[in-house]
Amino acid sequence: MTRGASCGICALLAWLGASGAAADEVGDETFALFESAHVRPLALTPSRRLLLAVNTPDNRLELFRPEHGSLLRRGEVVVGLEPVAVVARSDSEIFVVNHLSDSVSVVDATDPGAPFVRRTLQVGDEPRDIVIAGPDRRRVFVTAAARGQNRPGDPRLTTPGVGRADVWVFDATDLDLPPRLITLFCDTPRALAASPDGKLVFAAAFLSGNGTTVLHDQAVEPFFTMLIDDGFIAPGLPPPFGARDPAPPAGLIIRRESDGDRWLDPAGRDWSPRVRFDLPDRDVFVIDAVADPPREVRSIRGVGTVLFNIAVNPANGRLAVSNLESRNHVRFEPEVRGHVVDNRVTLIDGENGVQVDGVQVDGVQVDGVQVNVTPVDLNPHIDRSRPHGTPEEIERGLALPLGMEFTADGEELFVAAFGSSEVAVLDPAGRVTERIAVGDGPSGVALDERAGRLYVMNRFDQTISVVDLETRRQAHVVPLRFDPEPIEVREGRRLLYDARLSSAHGDAACASCHIFADLDGLAWDLGDPAGQTTLNPLAPVPNPPAPLFGRFHPMKGPMTTQSLRGMRGAGAMHWRGDRNGGEPFDEEAAFMSFRPAFRDLLGKQRDFPLEAMEKLRDFVLAIRYPPNPIAAIDGSLTAEQAAGKEIFDSSGRADDLGGDGMPCAECHAGPIGTSGRAVALLLQDFKVPHLRNLYQKVGMFGYAVPGIEAIVPLALEATPTPHLGEQVRGFGFSHDGAVPTLFDFFRQPRQLFGFPDHPGRPGTRTMRELEAFLLTVPTGLAPAVGQQVTLRAGPSAVEDPAVEDLDLDRFALLRARAAAGDGDLVLHGIVRGEGEGGEQTGFLVSGDVALTARDVEKLDVAALLESVASGDAVLTATLAPPGTGRRMAIDRDGDGALDGDEIDLGLDPADPASRPPRSPLVLRGDCDGDGAVSITDAIAALGALFLGGAEPDCPLACDANEDGEQNVSDPIRVLGFLFLGAPPPGRFPECEPAGECATRCGGG
DSSP states (O other): HHHHHHHHHHHHHHHHHTTTHHHHHHHHHTTTTTTOOOBEEEEETTTTSSSEEEEETTEEEEEEEEETEEEEEEEEEEEESEEEEEEEESSSSEEOOOOOOTEEEEEEESSTTEEEEEEEOOOSBBBOOEEEEEEOOOOEEEEEEOOTTTTOOOTOOOTOOOOOEEEEEEEEOOOOOOOOEEHHEEEESEEEEOOOTTTEEEEEESOOOOOOOEEEEEHHHHGGGGGSSSOOHHHOOOSOOOSSSOOOOOOEEEEOTTSSSSSEEETTOOOOGGGGOOOOEOOOOOOOESSSOOOEEEEEESSEEEEEEEOOTTTTTOOOEEEEEOTSSOOOOHTTOSSSSSEEEEEEEOSSSSETTTTTOOSSOOOSSEEEEEEESOHHHOOSSSOOHHHHHHHHHOHHHHEEEEEETSSOOOETTTTTTEEEETTTOOEEEEEOOSSSSSEEEEEEETTTTTEEETTTTTEEEEEEEETTEEEEEEOOOOOOHHHHHHHHHHHHOOHHHHHSSSSSOGGGGGEEEOOSSEOOOOOTTTTEEEEOOOOOOOOTTOOOEEEOOOOOOOOOOOOOOOOOOOBSSSSOOOOOOTTOOOHHHHTTTTTTTTTTTTTOOSSHHHHHHHHHHHHTTOOOOOOOOSSSSTOOHHHHHHHHHHHHOOSSSSGOOOOOOOOOOHSOTTTTTSSOOEEEEEEEEEEEEOOOGGGGGGGOOOSOOOEEEEEEEOOBOOSOOOHHHHHHBBBBSTTTTOOOSHHHHHHHHTTTTOOOBBBOHHHHHHHHHHHHHHHOOOOOTTTTOEEEEEOOBBBTTTTTTOBBBHHHHHHHHHHHHHTTTTOEEEEEEEETTTTTTOOOEEEEEEEEEOOOOSSSSSSEHHHHHHHHTTTSSSEEEEEEOOTTTHHHTTTTTTTOOOHHHHHHOOOOOOOOGGGSOSSSSEEETOOTTTTOOOHHHHHHHHHHHSSSSOOSSSGGGGTTOOOOSTTTTHHHHHHHHSSSSOOOEESSSSOTTTTTTHHHHOOO
16 A cells, blocks of 8 residues: 555544544434424324324324223334324324425325325425315315425515415315415414314414514614604613613514504503504414315414414314413513413304304304404413422423313313423313323323223323323323434433423423424513623634624623524524633533523523533434425526525626625535624624524515615615515514515615625615525425325226326436435335235335345335336335435334344344344444444444454454455445445345454455
């Protein structure tokens, strides 16, 4: 070996050693955490012969038979990624909502022991709930955000006054018919429910808001009144102002009167002339399910801020909506401390029934009759006059009410308190009469009164509690079959939601604002007038060189809630980077600096335990962003988006696109879109933000601040700016949510960039192009990840066997994206052999080959398609996140032994402990003998070759490229598989004893 080659190997080893954390992350990345929220995780079939349960992390639906007061496992089936809701139209026809796959799996459970997906319905982005209603209960209603790769038409992200929520309606008797879309005037929807007769469907907005918005600091400060010619004299911020350093300019959160049209600040001052839009705050929508087509007939407001689930009282048709009411209108952290949200169930009813197009409907009034909306606090026992609750008060706290169900007589409502490990029992007035202890993280319920049982899904435990309705006690606990989540995920999850561990009164947790580890759609002013100014350790952006103020003032003004997703690699946290642990580029230290928030904000009397904080950190830093739903599924860009990307990546002047000469990508650096450095704005220092969730913030249009069309000369818009009417959100972009759109953000004169006009190319065009690209910014996963298609014989399969063309086209697209490295293509379904009823199986597609769950068996993809065309197979293809496909498809428990081989040996493929003592086949490339190929195998091979490392137990396992020798080409083969999309190494039947290949192992 030449000296140069040796140095190259040394450099590679040094890189591997220096990148140990990243290497471990790649090697262990067989599970991707998204923290998708349960909506309807349990359901009984109409006959109550089966209980259906979603296994979200394992991407499966599990079927149980209620028997002898407990549950007997009957079968399971792989569905889409992150299933969150299930409903049954009959005992054999089941619909499962897959949150990350943007799909609904139609499951055939004719044989409950071997169910299979016979159809996949593509829907909009992040579907959440599903109900069956309408004529003869043949319509399937699904909620989804009004965006996504499967949604037809333009989502109109830059158009004011457009609803952002969809209800998809399918005809269950003919799923080939195009679905109907009902667009609702709210942000992303969540819960659904149907009236007892199926004539009405109720849909709830998720992050519905509470009638609050924020004024831009320029609209608040009296100095800027001369620029906003609306006849209003701005009085400035209300006191207190703080006794120390002068506070920087700040916006102001205001709230619309619940019974009027005025916009008031915390001091009761009216700011209405400065609000250039209306915020109708529509919460629950009533849909006529029997109309053709189904249509919205009414909306109901005043229900809550964050709406979780809806239950319909079968005795009178009245509604119960579980929700949070956020107190973001209260200014300053000391005033909010210990009372961040109220956990509620809101009761909705009318007077005596209602007419909808001549059809009598019991319950909610929807046609010109006043609806009674009655929020009920689930924690009336809390004494808010005391800063801290007693142990007894905390133990009675109920937090994060999710799934609900009424008894048949309507006299009791069972509510799963996700943050309290209990199910609360409410009377018709909403009063808590009992508490039933269940497992950790109860997220949904299913009631079988005839059997005297209440079934409760426990998300943290991955179990189902069987509650005896007579004794009101948990009688049995039945685990779901398998949980692939790493131990740090399982241990850390409850710490995000556990209100009794986290808060002063047992009623709040981190997730009360970071809803399911994401946003609440609000801004909060958590400044402290008595706080201390602290130093800023962040470095400034290098271009243009601009000094920082170097301090963080305690009166920081409103800040929108930030997501807990995708924080690995983010460094300092919060909008300003003021949570940094003294280490600006260390996100682990930054996260630990949130520990005082349990006292300062949640009001906890004692410090949050250090060990618990470390577990919470490890869990949160594992959460990932989902794929961007605005980008095309193949990753291509429109001409406008491509021009915007060129502006973003370049100086802004390339190809005469026009800009200020400073590339956006220099500060918003990859891979997550922030360099971790800081800029000085508004007399405050701000960390450069990431850009991965901008599409989530669309929906606010209109504000008082005039825009600037060109930097030179200054040309202000005519003011007052137009009043743009009703909008779905009260918070938009920038740190405080005061800037309605990205286009408005670019036009602000105080930014570090500008977009001047050029001959033949106005600056507004440049800004629109950049805006179009930023709404498609990659999140870390390709847009195709999670997408599915079910391959089945075409309608004329008897006469002319064929797979439907559209299905084949989509399958080809997913294959192409897998080949491009976007993800791992997996197949699941049922394959029938000669004279057989069919076997559930999985495949990992690698080029033209489908790796099976048996080591000695491989199939051509073409052969599988022929089986589908002939009716001998029904297969669903899913593009899984990179690195997860092998586990999902053929090695469920990740123990290195393939599922089919384990079954053949009488072992359990869903139990890592049941792995054979020594696999009969040795995995090539597995140099360290841990049963899997990872970065540590390349390190072990290189160490043995060049650094005198120990000889492996099975040296020939290091022969990854199967050339009969151990040399540098073997770790290169392993790296090619791990990072470059090369096929996985094969296996061989016997291991040559250690020591018999010493010459080859050491000779290179």
